[in-house]
Amino acid sequence: MATLLYRIGVGAARRAWLVVTGWLVVLGLAAGAFLTFGGTLASSFSIPGTETERVSSLLAEELGTSGATANVVLHTRDGAPLDDAQRQGISDALARVAELDGVDRVVDPFATVEEMTLQAEDLATQLADNETATTALTASRDQLQAALAQAADPGAAAQDADPATDVDSLTAQLTEVETQLAGLEIQADQLALGQELMSFAAGIRTVSPDGSTAIGVVSFEQDAMSVGQDLKDAIMTTLDDGAPDGVAVEYSSQLATSVDGIVGPGEIVGLVVAALVLFLMFRTALPALLPVVSSLVGVGVGVAGAMALSGLVEMSSVTPVLGLMLGLAVGIDYSLFIVNRHRTQVRAGMDVRESIGLANGTAGNAVVFAGATVLVALLALNVSGIGFLGLMGTVGAGCVLIAVLVAITLTPALLGLIGTRVLRRSERGAAPVAHPTPAPMRTSRAVASIVAGVALLAVMAIPALGMRLGLPDGATESADSTQYRAYALTAEQFGAGQNGALLVTASLDAPMEELDVLPTQVAIARAIMDAGDVVAVAPIGVSDDADFLAFQVVPVDGPSSESTEALVHDLRGLDVLDTGSPLGVAGFASGNIDISERLGETLPLYLVVVVGLSLVILVIVFRSLVLPVLATAGFVLSLLAALGATTAIFQWGWLGSVFGVNEPGPLLSFAPLIITGVLFGLAMDYQLFLASAMREAYAHGASARAAVSAGRHQSRAVVIAAASIMVAVFGGFTFSHLTMIRPLGFGLAVGVLVDAFVVRLLLVSSAMHLVGDRVWWLPRWLDRLLPNVDVEGAALERAHPIPSSSEPAGDPADLPGGDARSAAPAAAGASTASD
Structure with missing residues (x-):
């Protein structure tokens, strides 16, 4: 060589x-x-075979949710509540983003708030109507029961009346009323469960309490590794151009990360x-x-x-x-x-x-x-x-x-x-200058x-x-970056956990009956809330054959916190329905935890x-x-x-x-x-x-x-x-x-x-x-x-x-204790003091 x-x-x-x-x-x-x-260079990582990958595959198979998502944070520059014109402008800009090739759908924060409000009002109305109907039917039932008792008494019956006919008619009416009451009772239970389920989701907000900040969610048709920077740039350009006066737009790290800073001042x-x-x-x-x-x-x-x-x-x-x-x-x-x-x-x-x-x-x-x-x-x-x-x-x-x-x-x-x-x-x-050989160091x-x-x-x-x-x-981005501002605004206005929501799934042994869906969802949501360090739980889908359920879970702390890591492990250990299949967990935070643990095991x-x-x-x-x-x-x-x-x-x-x-x-x-x-x-x-x-x-x-x-x-x-x-x-x-x-x-x-x-x-x-x-x-x-x-x-x-x-004198083979095979040459970096 x-x-x-x-x-x-x-x-x-x-x-x-x-x-x-x-x-x-x-x-x-x-x-x-x-x-x-x-x-395209990707800003995300994945490891095949992790639990997050398995659950993500199930979500794609059962519910068709395979694309990546990215948050967009829109806020007023002066901290004042968003006015009607600004809200409409934001909605219009997000609608234009939804039309871009490669974008699956976009969540409009104001439409989401309106939809949740309408759902809550509708549930309350239905419960009130149910209670009114139940009261009326209960009174009818009591009257029919009294009339039936009177008709069944021969001494109280009129001379020209047919007691058998009266009893049969009243019995049929009473049966009908009782059937209706049973239906109202089932409906009341379902409505109560729906209200409980909505209460679990109350902590998920898309508009901040002070009305100054809103979060839009962009869902892509492809996974995170496949989304091109061109599409990300098009989304950011569309929103920057369409943002109303007085509104600033910040982008999460899933959207804004690029290699523009590959060589910087440092x-x-x-x-x-x-x-x-x-x-x-x-x-x-x-x-x-x-x-x-x-x-x-x-x-x-x-x-x-x-x-x-x-x-x-x-x-x-x-x-x-x-x-x-x-x-x-x-x-x-x-x-x-x-x-x-x-x-x-x-x-x-x-x-x-x-x-x-x-x-x-x-x-x-x-x-x-x-x-x-x-x-x-x-x-x-x-x-x-x-x-x-x-x-x-x-x-x-x-x-x-x-x-x-x-x-x-x-x-x-x-x-x-x-x-x-x-x-x-x-x-x-x-x-050349000769340099004396230094004496050995002291022991x-x-x-x-x-x-x-x-x-x-x-x-x-x-x-x-x-x-x-x-x-x-x-949180790890530069303080002057849009990614950091998006993260900090979300944590300040909506809670740190909103930056790392989890996707939790449950697989059943057999399909559910229609009336069992809500009770099952509530049972799972209760167990998740009881796990601790959870702000909100919201159902996001049930499979067509009704044997697979999915939920969005917002933890208390951010995606990199120890409490979120512990929560992921706790949820994966829950078998709420005693089916032998514990809950599955996916999402950005879960994926990071799985990748980090796999890498830690490899070290x-x-x-x-x-x-x-x-x-x-x-x-x-x-x-x-x-x-x-x-x-x-x-x-x-x-x-x-x-x-x-x-x-x-x-x-x-x-x-x-x-x-x-x-x-x-x-x-x-x-x-x-x-x-x-x-x-x-x-x-x-x-x-x-x-x-x-x-x-x-x-x-x-x-x-x-x-x-x-x-x-x-x-x-x-x-x-x-x-x-x-x-x-x-x-x-x-x-x-x-x-x-x-x-x-x-x-x-x-x-x-x-x-x-x-x-x-x-x-x-x-x-x-x-x-x-x-x-x-x-x-x-x-x-x-x-x-x-x-x-x-x-x-x-x-x-x-x-x-x-x-x-230069060295003689051949190493001629020296005591040395041989030509074992002698190593001078260091490649040999230098003199003048260097």
Whole structure:
């Protein structure tokens, strides 16, 4: 691999313009494919096989309610009650929305209020009429009973009358009256049940008590993943244009979410900071800009290519943004490693073109390995069996793969174009500066470092013990967004539960008789109300064969609250009618709960896979059993600290005003999985660049403890720079317009920060110092079985020696305790103090 990469590097430098042109053509093709074949990005998620999916399928089958819904909140700008003209204008605008292709129906809030009022008045009238009729018939019955008693008395009968005829006639009349009374009694019971059922639904309102705010509901013909942004835009345009004077329109997150904010000020600032770090490291513009340019080309190809597939597969809006975030971060870092190695070699006197090839064969070889670890970690997300998560991992892996390809082809080409300008003017032709090898750290310092570092990470990890998972709702949006205003207005005027109404279903063993429908509905509604934390229950349908019922349930709290989550589980445990079939629950809140629980169940398995993978890879690379355990333990500490910090910010609300957290809520349900996969790959990158230099020093005769200090001193500059760039890029996404990206950016920024600066440079190095020679121990039988992975091209480096007095002397095979097979080469990011 190293020799192949050497040839690629030399060839790219020799034909630089051909390589640059080729990548620009690929970028243009990717952009053209996106513009031609790109489809709609969805803002919702679904996992087949969840309880919500099952109940939703039943609703579609039994009642035909399969389409998605979205709320529209209309309110007066001055808070005054809506007047008649404004109400009519709103109704007219909603009617125009109902005519759009793709819209199934629209709920007019004022028509709903009028309909409910009429129903209540009609029920009251019918009850009054029933009572009047019952009173009249009761009097008739009493009279008939008295007349019948008199007619049956022979002594009281008239001489010319036929007693039998009178008795038969009166008996028939009495029977008729009693039949009518029985019917009125049944009707009274039904009317009373209807009033009780309406009382349960009284908490569901479409117009606020003060009359200033109304909620319209748009129902689509398709499910949430299939509704196109064009239709959403048409709905919002229709309502914005048709809104009466003095009325503002706000849209829920199901309607207003788009990818318009895919790149915002935060991301741009992060990229600028990364460029500034590169400039401070290189102290000259051209080599500082080169990694940024390379990463931008790679990101353009990767993200445009991924979005071109959005017309073929259901892709969430966060998927290409994840690719953008990863592509930028690793693209800059991978190019940095190659550029930095090339600068070191050119400064030592090596020919520019040969140096490019050698840097590509050594540092580039390490880049390929490092990228492979990130690829494997991301592709492993497919083991979760969750479609949208696997797709996110696959797209992210694709962007990382392109970043690797760009680093080992475009970066050498650009280095060939700038030639000796990769160095500052003062460095060209200057003699290399020798730097003394640092002394081993003190054991007391190593112990203190471990104690302090573990204590710090443990404190940071504490919030992770109470971590709750969920999906974002309107409460997590930016305070100036229409989604947040819609959520806040709904919660203020109608109650928080109106933002996450539930759909509850009941399946019966056999069809109901007509007179049993209302009693059954009331029995179920009573049980739901008695479950607690419920504001209202309203029937929404009965199947044609009368064996399936559905209800709308409004909880007390919002869709992300703990009480709503508990309510969903409680309702699913209710078997109101003793049929053996508990109630089913669906809806936005229920779906989020199911998805979050499924993702939470997947996390331990994924963590085991990643940790196991970490151990295997590090054993092969470093030919040691102890070092992989230390490195993996450090990764787990970094992960827990990152999850703890993310929980404290986004769930507990610490420093919420700084990070734009308006209302704390559950942590993004798939954030732990994404953070685990990406952080694993990056942690192994930093471990590779540090430990390989330590291994080389040890193989060349240094003591184990001296090798730790030497390797850390040799590689720390590039690791610090690379980690700083990662933190800058990920940190920029912490302030993204897309709320789902914020916790990912923050978690990865914190994870990289603690992993590079605390775990790799402090904890693992200190632990290696304490373990001593045993850190490189490997059983001989295992040494014979493991493949020889020359990660950084030691053989290539011996074939192309650097003309510097600082290069390693002798062959590792000639040194005590070392052999050519076990010796690891210099770190890809080797640097001098002048960097």
